[in-house]
Amino acid sequence: MEWPGQMDGDERKGYTGKGDTVLSAKEWAQLRLVWLASKRDVLRGYRERIDLTAILLRVAVILLAGYSIYLLYCESCKDEHYELYRHLLMAVSDAILGARGSISGTIVVLLCMVWLSTVLWMRQRPEVLLVDFQTYRHAAIDGGDAVNQAGEPVLYERFLAVSKAACHADGTPCFTEQAMAFQEKILRTSCIGECSIFPPSIFSDAAIANPRMQERERLRMGGAREEAELMMFRAVERVLTATKTDAKAVDILVVNCSLFCPTPSLSAMIVNRFQMRSDVQSYNLGGMGCSASIIAVDLAAKLLASPEHRNCRALVVSTENITQNWYRGNDKSMLLSNCLFRCGAAAMLLSNRRADRRRARFKLLHTVRTHLGQSDECYRAVYQEEDAEGVRGVRLSKQIMQIAGDALKRNITSLGPLILPVSEQLRFFFNLLARKALRGQVPVGPLRKPLAAAVRAIVTIPSVGAVIGYRPIPDDEAESAKAATVAEGGSDGHATANGASRTASGKAQATVAAATREAPPSSPSSAEKAKRAAAVLAKELPPYVPNFMRAVEWVCVHTGGRAVIDAIENNLNLPPHVLEASRLSLYRYGNVSSASIWYELELIAEYGNACGLQREGGTPPPNGVTRRLRKGDRIWQIAFGSGFKCNSAVWQALKNH
Known part of the structure; x- marks a missing residue:
């Protein structure tokens, strides 16, 4: 099973990303990669959704129940009814007295049914409930508590002033004029407002008054610990207070922070601060990027689902640390993190x-x-290292958007069978079969061409085309598609260049090679006609993108940046208002790494689909009809992280908000 991509079948050549070559975004897009979304991913989703053992147990219980009812109420078995009741009484009496009695076949059937029902009940995993969650919101941000004063608002002019004054311990400036111009450009086009916060270690008055001492005194372990404590402790306090939970009642503690992993760990800091029990099971996750919150939740959920952890509570804390990771060099691929990342935490x-x-x-x-x-290319997409001058930072690869798109496709390949309704799955399946038949990839031997011709006629039927996503294109566009096909062979000496490109919007769809040569004046051959027809059909019958809004009501996308949100919206064909919570979170808080999906869920709980009305230029609700988060609604959280990873979590609301 394939998800939308640009090349299929034998056209994809094997590429593992091995080697030291660093590819540009254009070169990455042109690679004929082995398709990532394999049949194994689809089967993994169905395997998680369908438990064959549970199904067989349920069928056995139903059959035994039906058979016992037959034995009890069969008209020809009235005499056996009396014997049944008598044997039941004898069995109860024998059990009380400890005597050895006899049990009829009917009682055996009933006991088997009770036993199977017990096994089925014991196999059920306990529900993993999110009692409550809280984020750290500065007092200067809408909805922030007045006591939350830690952190400094990132005003554009102050950011530029601090960056311009920054210098190393030897007095040399950290940033060149070109680096300052680049940071200002990214900052002003990032869609991040001036209410997001930086740690005091970076934005203190001393950063401008005495910048030489900042690197020696503030951007060190002490400043990083202070930042972690200010954010994490306040978020944990809020969630424990909101749920009226004593810290000693927490059985499992999971903390994730990618770039700051001190000893003792962050989880130990929380245990010490809140005086948790000595037998609390603590876990500290590091180096897992912006998707680590879902990993932490997944770990806690698996622990809570195990038989060893009955009637337990788990506290999950997600944060990131900027103090020691504020890049003070001039490599543009590393400077991006300075302009996008901000402070935050969620518990x-x-x-x-x-x-x-x-x-x-x-x-x-x-x-x-x-x-x-x-893949080495994916592994190095987000990479912490030193630049040419020895300054440490996080390098973002040029092809990170393409890698994130590929990771998303593979992730939703496994997620689709779990959440999509059957109708959407059937539409995708029929679209896939139709495209393979049109390309002659169905293994039917000599019937491939007749089958392709039949499918070509069937897909144009309006009712069929509406189901599988057939969209006729105008004649002028069809001629352009024909002209873009590659003409192979010939002896006129013109070279043929083969390539592939992805659409600027990032939509996953099949495209045609861009370079051509002059065609001979003679009439086109049947092979050329077939290629032209395939080029037109590639546009008229693109891969079907399922409507995920039929599976979930709300979507929270990690606020990696404006480009990330735009790419997800285009790839999944989401209505413009759906990701307004992500855009509002980016505007208010910036990229707060793994905690970002919780800031977005908090905004959805507060504003519903009216998040677009909370910022200038936002998309209002469709038809002006506002809607709040309701009981039964499903929320899809999507996050990307270093490694490279794409993780998803789906929640269901248990009450109205």
Whole structure:
């Protein structure tokens, strides 16, 4: 099963990304990669959704129940009824007295049914509930608590002044004029407002008054610990207070922070600060990028679902640390992180206790994790290292958007069978079969060409075309598609260049090679006609992108930047207002790394689909009809991280917001 891509079948040549060559974004887009979304990914989704053992147990219970009803109410078995009741009484009496009695076949059937029902009940995993979650919101931000004063608002002019004054310990300036111009350009086009915050270690008054001492005194371990404590502790305090939970009642603690991994760990800092129990199971996740929050939730959920952790609570804390990772060099691919990342933290209280269901806000339905680290290009897409001058920072690859798109396609390949309705899955399947038949890739031997001709006629039927996504294109565009096909062979000496390109919007669809040569004046051959027809059909019958809004009501996309949000919106064909919570979160808080999806969910809980009205230039609700987060709604969280990873979590609201 394939998800939308630009090349198919034998056209894709094997490429593992091995070697030291660094490719540009254009070169990456032109690679004929082995398709990432394989059949294994689809089967993984169905395997998680369908439990064959549970199905067989249910069928056995139903059959045994039907057979026992037959034995009890069969007209020809009235005499056996009396014997049944008598044997039941004898069995109860024998059990009380400890005597050895006899049980009829009917009782055996009933006991088997009870036993299977017990096994089925014990196999059920406990629900993983999100009791509540809280984020750190500065007092200067809408909705921030007045006591949250840690951090400094990133005013554009102050950011530029601090950056211009920054210098190394030897007094040499950190940034050149070109680097300053680049940062100003990125800052003013980032769609991040001036209410997002930086740690005091970077934006203190001393950063301008005495910049030489900042690198020695503030941008060190002490400043990083201070930043972590200011953000994490306040978020944990808020969630424990909101849920009226004592810190000693927490059984599992999971903390994730990608770039700051001190000893003792961040989880130990929380245990020490809140005086948690000595037997609390703590985990500290580091180096896992902006998608680590879903990884932390997945870890906590698996622990809560295990038989060893019954009636337990898990505290998950997601944060990032900027103090020691504010890049002070001039490499543009590393300077991006200075302009996009901001301070933030989120704390979530999960539980598998039945008593917590009445007050829980959400229930975890699915988590799907995708890792593309087997490819060197994907592995180095987000890479912490030193630049040519020895200054440490995080380098963002030029082809990171294409890599993120490929990771998303593979992730939703596994997620689709779990959440998409059957109608959407059938439309995708029929579209896939039609495209393969049109390209002659269906293994039917000599019937390939007749089958392709038949499908070409069938897809033009309006009712069929509407189901599989057939969209006729105007004649002038069809002629352009024909002219763009590659003419192979000939002896006139003109070279033929083969290439591939992706659309600027990032939509996954098949495209045609861009370079051509002059065609001979003679009439086109049948092979050339077939290629022209294939070029037109590639546009008229593109890969079907399922309508995910039929599976979920809300989508939270990691606020990696404006380009990331735009790419997800285009790739998934989402209505413009759906990702307004992500855009509003980017505007207010910036890229707060793994905690970003929780800031977005918080905004959805506050404003519903009216998030676009909270910022200038936002998209209002469709037809002006506002809607709040309701009980039963499903929320899809998507996050990308270093490695390269794409992770998804799907939640269901348990109450109106």
